[in-house]
Amino acid sequence: MIYNCPSSRDSAIAIDRHDILAHAREAFDLEGGLIYLVGHSLGPATHNALDALNQSAKYDWRRGLVRSWNSAGWFTLAKTTGARLARLVGARQQEVMIADSVSANIFKLASAALSAGLSASTTLIIEEDEFPTDQYITEALSTLQGAAFQRVEAGTGVAAMQETGGILIRSLVNYRNAERRDMAAEEKLARKAGGLIIWDLSHATGVIEVALNKAGAKLATGCTYKYLNGGPGAPSFLYVEKDLIEKLESPMPGWMGHASPFTFDPEYTPAGDITRFANGTPPILSLAALSGALEAFEALDISLVAAKARVLGDLVTSRARDIGLTVGSPLQGKDRGGHVSFSHPHAHEIVRALAARNILADFRAPDTIRFGLSPLFLRFIDVWDAMDALADILETESWDKEEYRERAAVT
Structure with missing residues (x-):
């Protein structure tokens, strides 16, 4: 299967509908409504695990x-x-x-x-x-x-x-x-x-x-x-x-x-x-x-997993640049792993604001946000909606709250 980067929310839904790896998501015990973008740090539990x-x-x-x-x-x-x-x-x-x-x-x-x-x-x-x-x-x-x-x-x-x-x-x-x-x-x-x-x-x-x-x-x-x-x-x-x-x-x-x-x-x-x-x-x-x-x-072709990861990353890099973020990761999928990093002076507060919307990403000091793009359970619509939420947080500056400035032991 050749994955194409979606250009709209509807096209993201269409790609998911025909995704040959869509069934892999069923292996995971994921909370309903959660968009989990931290699989590069701690992968979620599978039912079999x-x-x-x-x-x-x-x-x-x-x-x-x-x-x-x-x-x-x-x-x-x-x-x-x-x-x-x-x-x-x-x-x-x-x-x-x-x-x-x-x-x-x-x-x-x-x-x-x-x-x-x-x-x-x-x-x-x-x-x-x-x-x-x-x-x-x-x-x-x-x-x-x-x-x-x-x-x-x-x-x-x-x-x-x-x-x-x-x-x-x-x-x-x-x-x-x-x-x-x-x-x-x-x-x-x-x-x-x-x-x-x-x-x-x-x-x-x-x-x-x-x-x-x-x-x-x-x-x-x-x-x-x-x-x-x-x-x-x-x-x-x-x-x-x-x-x-x-x-x-x-x-x-x-x-x-x-x-x-x-x-x-x-x-x-x-x-x-x-x-x-x-x-x-x-x-x-x-x-x-x-x-x-x-x-x-067990039954997955790792080349398909890698191909999906590349295009999920392309979606993040493209939209991150569109909303004015500085992308620190390679723009070409072949040169990139499974996560995308971009920077913002208020990266920590933005990650906290995303979490308040049930979207988990991670922060790395001093100003880096990382989105992990695990192909087995992430859908294109998940990533599209996460980028929409990120754009809204930046536009409305809803990250600018005192509770988002508090830092936990693990960030």
Whole structure:
């Protein structure tokens, strides 16, 4: 299906009527009348995720108790769920597993790469506009490993990697402005320079086409609670290219990563597969919810999901410019992830005013509004109406209220 950007509310309704992905919305347990534009931050619950969570808590834990490690498949759940996720990032099933957080996985992968000498130098590189936790972890690891650390200007990370042959920590989609990087082209440059890229797929997985194997990517991680709808604090995933798995050793060896965890050996022997990157006991309830959430993607063509996301983004960028907002995201859909950022001096108050109309978006200091465009549950009419509401809030200055200036702990 080819999606066309609607030019009116009626055309938005018409596109929705013939949308091949329209049925996907039924998977979600969404509040009636809510327009949810924050799927890039926390995806909403699916019915299957809630059912899986209920099954795991009320039956497997409550009744099965410790037997459920075997009878309910808890022991292998991180590996089997990772295998199901692999298709969404263009990887082989044996190359992906669920483990820990993005922060921990960046640490593990970068440390393992340094120890294995996968790059021509031990320099760790990150751009100054990367997600803060990626920067914190990279700098802390450089101190622990005695490696050189470079925090470089936005847009210069690949050039720095080419110059040093070091390791670049790189988001495929920038968290703030949704700029999308060319993975295949940058991997080619990395190979030529003797460098290495560790990809953060947090704002990419489940909304754009990701092709780790095809691009020649070696290492990656990403979160599962955004477009994958795994639930608040859902565990991360990591990817290691198959030929590297047995060449890398985790700097955080845990009993679940042991070749034979229930022999309780005092000496560590890493598993021969991707599970060597596991640490402690996995969070089963969160894993169960994630496993259920992934069912929403089972029969979907990710290229259609990505195509719809691009056009939803085109609709936002076009209308945002029409009403005088400064768009910070790429205007071309092929260069953009699944969210659109634009700025306004009173961005925080505007987001609060939208929320008062049952339209949820998010604010990023100092002046950025982000609209997340999750194709599985968002309709074109939802986005059209959200932009109408935004235009009205700006025109009437209804954002100018004292209660909208109050800031919560989470914005």
